[in-house]
Amino acid sequence: MSKDERRVKHITPKTEDFSRWYIEIIQKSELADYAPMKGMMVIRPYGYAVWENIQRLLDQRIKATGHVNAYFPLFIPESFLQKEAEHVQGFSPEVAWVTMGGKEELEERLAVRPTSEAIIGHMYSKWVKSWRDLPVLINQWANIVRWEKVTRPFLRTTEFLWQEGHTCHETSEEAQTETLLILSLYKEFVETELAIPVISGIKSFREKFAGAQETYAIEALMSDGKALQMGTSHNLGQHFSKAFNIRFEDRNQNLQYVWQTSWGMTTRLIGAVIMSHGDDSGLKLPPRVAPIQVVIVPISMGNWKEDVLPAAQAIEEGLKKVGLRVLLDTREEFTPGWKFSEYEMRGVPLRIEIGPRDVKAGQAVLVRRDTREKMTLPLDAMASKVPGILEDIQASLFREAETFLRENTRQAGGYEEFKDVMDNQRGFVKSLWCGSDACEDKIKEDTMATIRVIPLELKSQAGPGACVCCGKEAKALAYFARAY
């Protein structure tokens, strides 16, 4: 058995069984664990720390674009959900209901929010009276419950965490601008902070949010070739403002319904990070969201506490001073080799090894998680060089994922070619589509692929051409993929 095989012996290789690999990584790296109720998980401290980093970085962006945070109730009266017909129809199969309060049956049952358009719409109708009240730009961080039939940690759990933005605008144009602003904010966030390249665009009618006028989304390609929706931004039009009577008197003294948007990203993002970057040795966390960015492993030989520890502590302090999240692992019950493997499995981007030889030479050994590249660096250069190395790791993870995305995005002109790619290669397939539900359904039935998005920048490229499925005149160029 080679060294490499020994190192990874207890993780199922990605290529052998992707989904087992995914589950094992989550449990062994202590991101999350199963709760005893179906479809529910505990986000453990290490996983929650990733979420906190995501929250912080996303929240900054949401606030920077003029939004403010608020909090709405967990429960929504049934009658509220029913006000928007498509909305209730879309969500009713997966709503959890509260029917009892203590020992008394409720007069009206309460939905545990599957999303908050209804309760927020109700409140907005109280708050919005004049054009001067607009726009309303509110976001909330909350938990959501959807009674899903098939669940998987982070990707689809009965309860999950998210942020949901809900805005009201004076005009349709403003709502559309907001919808696209958030879409691009999401794309920038995911690409910058999670190092995951995405394609963005509009959803087909079949795939749009229940109650929305239009749904836009960002989609990424996981390393098994399946697509994952990472964020959605909905232009709600006046669907909810009419259902909830959210009206205002406009600048011309006309009574009008507001134009709304809603948008969200969830703890699913963590699943995307795992599946985009991880390898057979475990997680690879992007430095921007890694709970531990740098781990220092002292080589504890001889009287290392005098020889090595002070130098290790000096590195720790120096790196903390420049704002890095650092862990110095001084535990004596584990050997350095054990720690190396452990932190690789947990996805720590950079490891610093320092032993007696290094201290004498005034240096330490740095090992990158992404490339496993080793380098030595003078001790007094740590604080100035390490941040740059982390940035390079972040950039390199993105490039690698970008290459994967590019290499797994294919064109298919004919239907046989389309089916062949879906069966044998997966990934995204770009094809022309006539716009009919019938073709979308047939493609799904034949290949399990759905339209992930119709990229906005490619709308004009639809041009003259034939639908990949029926051969009739195409209306759009769409990205198809099998999806989570």
Next chain:
RNA sequence: CGGGGAGUGGCGCAGCCUGGUUAGCGCGCCUGCCUUGGGAGCAGGAGGUCGUCGGUUCAAAUCCGACCUCCCCGACCA
């Protein structure tokens, strides 16, 4: 929700078919010694109502039933 597989100390498994005292093994854990530059070694030790509930039986991890949970494949979804 339909089809298939599984649940035995923290983890991975054996035992079940063919019921029979104190349910084994590897890893991990605890104590001590010794080690430490890629998951060290030795010695001693702790830890399990065999997923849950019920049934059959003199006797159930083992046979039967129901339920719970997980995994895989479908239909549904962030």
